[in-house]
Amino acid sequence: MRTLGRLRRLKTTLVPEFHGWCKLQASHAAGKQLPRIYVTRRIPPDGMKILSQSGLCNIEQWDSDEPVPRSELLEKVAGIRGLYCLLTEKIDAEVLDAAGPSLQVVSTMSVGYDHVSLEELKKRGIRLGYTPDVLTEAVAELTVALLLATSRRLLEAVDEAKNGGWGTWKPLWMCGYGLTDSTVGILGLGRIGAAVTARLKPFGVKRFLYADTVPRPDMAAKIPAEFVPLDELARHSDFIVVCCALTPETQGICGNSLFSLMKDTAIFINTSRGGVVNQEDLYQALVNGQIAAAGLDVTEPEPLPTDHPLFKLKNCVILPHIASATVATRNAMAALAASNLLAGLQGKAMGKEVPL
């Protein structure tokens, strides 16, 4: 009886520590040294389950909700075969050199891969997995929520109600801008941009415009949306929604040249990457009334320091990069990143791989 009790205790202490348990099981199963992988954070359970039950790898993990310190990352990647990372880790020549020639695959639990140096991966013949599609709906939903919160001044209104600013019903008070009969401009018409338009359509949007590096006729025809140059998008849109990836071409693309062309009643929304926006220019545009308001789920840097001037503006709504943050979506991202990694380790086709 006592032995059984001890065994039970042992089991419950081993099971929650997935990586320790996995190492034990995987080594027995293979009877030889399995490839080592490093997971840079505590990740959602569906992803960890796939890795730990695969029997294909020995897992080491930075078992914390906070990012792995750079020095720890550089030390721990030495000799690994696979790296499971998040958008918070810069995967550059330094990390890849620290990993050494054994590294075959990097798998990021994100749709964006601007934190990974594609050039350095390519040079070394390392493959890259990522997690598009599984987060499209969640990101589009949050984008619409942020748009409405910003255009209808929800946070400001809640503050007023709580803090005594709600004197009586006033015809001119707390007025914002609605979507009915509006023109919405999408910057970057990919999967997420299209999903945003689908969710906005029922609000009575009159016209969808989009700007992109190239026209996307098939996607645009379904909406329908008109391809226009960026300056035209700026001039005609009542709402601009940024959904493009951060690349050298899109870095800082939303700056004074865009804001100065926008309507002073227009709303600017960004759920892609903070680096797409020149924040100093955005601040000036908001303070000077060049545009009506901005809603940002992403900033540069992240987290945005709490004393940043943008936090002081009533017409700027800032969220802490939560667009894909539903339980189901984060589990799906973790699972896809895990199976991408395992496929890469085995030299098989990944579910979602970035062509290099």
Ligand SMILES: O=CC(=O)O
């Ligand atoms: O921003 C989130 C992601 O790239 O998945």
